[in-house]
Amino acid sequence: MAFVKELLVGSLKGLVEAELKEFHWRLMNTYHKHITKSELEKADIFDTVDKMVVCFGPEEAVEVMVDILRKMNQNDLAEQLVKEHTQAQTEGNMNISAAVGEQQNCFETHKTNMKKKVEYIFEGSRENEAQLKAVYTDLFITEGDMEDVNHEHEILKIDNALKHRKTQEKPVKCNDIFTELRKNNEKKHSAANLIPPQYVGLFTEVRGFTDQQKEQYFTKRMKDQSLSSRIISHIKTSRSLYIMCHIPVFCWITATVLQDILTENNEENISTTLTEMYIDFLLILLDMKNQKLMNKMKENVQST
Known part of the structure; x- marks a missing residue:
């Protein structure tokens, strides 16, 4: 003007x-x-x-x-x-076109960087880099009324929920995992329960892996197929471990712990309970942290 x-x-x-x-x-x-x-x-x-x-x-x-x-x-x-x-x-x-063009270039650069960023995942440290498509295993989500969704976290409740499913389930593919998070406003059970029912059109819960998908995860996660077979055989011997592997993050914990133990052929110390599994996982994390600190100290000494 x-x-x-x-x-x-x-x-x-x-x-x-x-x-x-x-x-x-x-x-x-x-x-x-x-x-x-x-x-x-x-x-x-x-x-x-x-x-x-x-x-x-x-x-x-x-x-x-x-x-x-x-x-x-x-x-x-x-x-x-x-x-x-x-x-x-x-x-x-012309100025507007230039600004729009610059904005578009910025958007494309950001899009490319984000694609590169999520193309690989790091499990614990950058040394354990893996391509997402290579290790991703389809998991199921459940859509239905809030009362139909499992609200418990105990092993027996999970097992019971898996055996008596009443709600509709569908798999989430690797390419669709960000379309699902946008479409379904994901919240924890404790937060979702605070929303009045009249404001909830559809309740979606990430249900995790089926028994078949558990095995697919370990097969994809391990490059050594004999090692993945040994891990699958071990978790099947422990009912609690096998049920908990319904949760994807617990599959990652299990794979991290058992891979470390079985690679060293230290099967007499293999974890058989949830408590042992968590303790071994924490020890691995502490070891990784100490190793990182040692490397940093070496770099500092060399630089001086």
């Missing part, structure tokens, strides 16, 4: 006092429904421009001024105003 006012003021500055009075007269008579005589009686060129922009808007104010200037035979001023206005619009559009 500011550049339009500058153009209009510049055009009126090309008029002498008598010509400005004629401009006011034609403006009042032609557009009397918008501007009254009293409004222009003591108006200078700046007041005139302000009133025209308020009454007509920036673009129409230019058209009105060009029309009046032509009626006054001020064709040079009219053509100059049209030319400058068109040039200013073109430059403005």
Whole structure:
């Protein structure tokens, strides 16, 4: 709007006092429904421009001024105003196009970076990098009423829920996992239960792995198929471990612990209870942390 006012003021500055009075007269008579005589009686060129922009808007104010200037035979001023206005619009559009193009490039760069970022996952440390598509195992979600969804976390409750499913289930593919999180506003049970039922259209719960998907996970997770077979055989010997592997993150914990133990052929110390599994997992994490600190200390010593 500011550049339009500058153009209009510049055009009126090309008029002498008598010509400005004629401009006011034609403006009042032609557009009397918008501007009254009293409004222009003591108006200078700046007041005139302000009133025209308020009454007509920036673009129409230019058209009105060009029309009046032509009626006054001020064709040079009219053509100059049209030319400058068109040039200013073109430059403005170019700036907008450049800004849009820059924004689009920024979006594409961000999209590429995000794709690279989620293409690989790190399990514990960057040394354990794995491609998401290579290790991803389809899991199931359940959609239905809130009372149909399992609200417990104990092993027996999980086992019972798996055996007596009443709600509709569908698999979540690797490529669809971010479309599902957007479509279904995911919340923890404790938070979801606080929402009044009348405001809940559909309740979705990530149910985790079926028995078949548990085995698929370990098969994909381990490059050594004999090792994955030994892990699968072991968790089947412990009912509690096998049931808990319904939860994907527990499959990761189990794979981390058992891979470490079985790789060293230390089967006499293999975890058989949930408590032992968690303790071994914490020990592995502590060992990783200590190793990281040792490497950092070595780097500091070398740098000094």
